[in-house]
Amino acid sequence: MALTVPAPRGPGLMPPTVEVVLAYAADQTVKAAQSLWPHSTVQAGEVAPSVTSYVQRVQVDGRPLYGKLPILGASLVSVLRGVRGDWATVKAAQAAYAQAPDSLVRREGQQLMTLAAAGVRVPRVAGCAGGVLFTEPVPGPTLGELIAREPHRTALLLGRVADQIGRGLTRPGVAARVDRVAIRERSITDTFQRKFAAGSSTYLRDTGHGELLGVVIGRLREVPVRPAPFQPVIYGDLKPEHAVFPSGPDGPVVFLDPGLQRGRPCADVAKVVSRTVLGLVAEPLPPEDARAVLSGITAFTARLTAEMEPDDQEAWLRQFLLLWLMDTVNILTTYLSAPAGLPLSAQAAAVVERAEVVCQMLEHATVSMASRAPAGSWWRVCLDDAVWAVVA
Structure with missing residues (x-):
């Protein structure tokens, strides 16, 4: 079980x-880096814009690496908004958290090794x-870029990603290892x-x-959800930027930043669709190309449900749509509440600029969710x- 660090923001405390x-x-x-490689030359490089963990390039005797530091297992935005307390509280708690055997980075490292042993790149x-x-960089285009x-x-690209990760997650022994180091922090519903x-109303x-x-x-909260009798292992954080194709679109896929956990089978699809649509809103394609992407998503989901x-x-389908919209709300509110001075990725900054469009998309989409009409409607x-949000 993950370490819990209760650090509420107190009255009068500055974030x-x-x-x-x-x-x-x-x-x-x-x-x-210096503690791991005490006889090497460590050079700090550029910081990757992120609203979640601190990520920085480093070189160790010329070897390029990424260093990832999550503070208290929370998002940077939460920490900077004072959700975990003032700086003295956060710093003291982080000193203990960094050494905890179940800290987020230790679990992520173990998950990467579990995936590698299961044949996942x-x-x-x-x-x-x-x-x-610290991990080695993976060059190549991401799923979103392709x-x-x-x-x-x-549809083909999404299918290849789903097939490759699906084979690995169903290998014998994977579920038992994941249960020991699950990363629920990246669950959409949690x-x-x-x-x-x-x-x-904090966020x-x-x-x-x-x-x-x-x-x-409020509407998302009211949607009834049918109990799931079996919760398989899911990737947990399947975003378009977390699937890399080093050899191009027809080569094998390398998966970054896992959040392995038990969850509904549609959760990974919901997150990758949510972030793909936001990517289209942030950097709109020509209308015909945007429609082709959404048609591909439709074909991909139809393939997944064809034999049900x-x-x-x-x-x-109903759970998939609910999780898609939940994830969009989750990340949109994080982007919008990021304090000035925190570097945002180009996509995040573009989503903030078009936040009104995203909000209107969410408002209209959730009007239909309480209907007794089939989920297909x-x-x-x-x-x-x-489509409207992308071409608006």
Whole structure:
């Protein structure tokens, strides 16, 4: 079970500043590298924009690596907004968390090794110390980049990603190992429930769209969900940037940043679709290409559900749509509440610029969710709303 670090924001306590947190993370990353390779030359490189973990390039005797430092297993935005307390509280708690055997980076390192043993291609783990996980970079285009280049191959590309990770996750022994090091922090539903607990407006306060998003969240909360009798292992954080094709679109896939856990089979599909649509909103393709991507997503989901019984197909599709919209709300509110000075990726910054469009897409899509109409009708509404958001 993951270490819990209770550090509520107290009255009158100032949240940590961006400059202090980033300087601390940079220092800890270099110190961790020096502790792992004490006789080597460590050079700090550029910081990768992120709203979740601190990620920095480093070179150890010229060997390129990525150092990843999650603070208290929470997102950087949460830490910087004071959700974990003031800086003195966070720093003291992080010192203990970094050494905990079940810290996020230790579990992620173990998950990467589990995936490698199961025949899934992943980055090589170079070392882990001081709360920092070091991995080797994986060059090549990501799933998102390939979809943008070849929109008419969307269904094929998504299918190859799903097939390769699916074979690995169902190998004997994988589930037992994952149960010991599960990363629930990356669960769509857990994140949604944690951020939007009943009566809480903490994460909506600074978004600039709190009233509309509050309506959306209320609707998402009310959707009935059929119990899932069996929860298989899922990847847990399957985003377009987490699937890399080093040899191009027809070669093997390398998977980054796992969040292995038990979950609904549609959860991975929901997250990759959510982030793919946001990618289209952020960097719109020509309308015909955008429609080709969404048609590819439709064909991909149809393939996944083709052999299901009608009732199972209905339940899968309804849960998939719910998780898609939940994930979009989760990441949109994180982007919108990021404090000034925290570097955002180009896509995140573009989503912030078009936040009104995304909010309107979510509002219209969730109007249909309480209907007794078949899930297929809601699915068509969501696709139409996605097309509108992309070309708006």
